[in-house]
Amino acid sequence: MRTQTLKLLGLERLIVVKFSKEQKCRFRSLWNKALIVKVYGRLVGFSFLHARLFSLWKPIGKINCVDLGEEFFLVCFSVKEDCEAVLRNGPWFIGENFLSIRPWEPNFHPSEANISLVAVWVRLNELPIEYYDVKALQIIRNVIGRVLRIDTHTENESWGRFTCLCIQIDIEKPLVMAVLIGRKEQPVTKKGIQKLCFSCGRIGHW
Incomplete structure (x- = not known):
């Protein structure tokens, strides 16, 4: 750990604490x-x-x-x-x-956090088999949301009728119901979200 002293307005002093990459990895591995x-x-x-x-x-x-x-x-x-x-x-x-x-997530500050970000599992039913590829899924994820997890069977290339992605979405924004891949509309099914309002595409009305 290294420290550095900075002058602010010529009067106050701010101590800057710096951690090495290895130290940060060790601290964060606990969580x-x-x-x-x-x-x-x-x-x-x-x-x-x-x-x-x-x-x-x-x-x-x-x-x-x-x-x-x-x-x-x-x-x-x-x-x-x-x-x-x-x-x-x-x-x-x-x-x-x-x-x-x-x-x-590192450096999480509750007072500054976006409270509408949540993790949701989605299914891509009948996704054409050529897209069962990590890079292809990464491209698709940029449209749907930030991917947090990929279903183990997908990662191991044990293909089935669908692939599952755990994505981070903002529930204050309309949810993506489908993506266009080539000329085919690919439905995006949210797992276990029976309490979604499908009229506005948002979670709940509390």
Whole structure:
């Protein structure tokens, strides 16, 4: 770690802390099994959320919650498979309230966070087999949203009738329902989002 002193307006002094790339990787590796969550439309307490998530997700390992402020919570998993299962099997609701979930990200500041970003699994049913390619999926993802995960079967080239992508979307914007690949319209199916309003393409009306 190196420090540097800067003068501001000739009076105040600002200490700049710099970490090496290796140090950052080590610090951040501790949080690769963590999710940032927020309950939409409802204030919840730390103890209530912890108990409700444990009952809802039924993890095989332990989970710990950290209150980040601004109604955001960090949920840390002791078992990576539990974290992956939460992303894969969502979206989730506490009562009628949508549970916003995103993987932990470096330099997350709750007061500056975009609260409408959530992780959702989508299916590309009957995608032509030539597009079952990582680079092709990366191009498609730029249209649909930021890809957070690719289904394991797709990564291993164990092809089926559809491919699954976990993408980050902004629920305050209309959702993409289809993409045009060549001359063929390719439907984009959101997994488990029965509570979407298909009239406006948005999640809920809370």
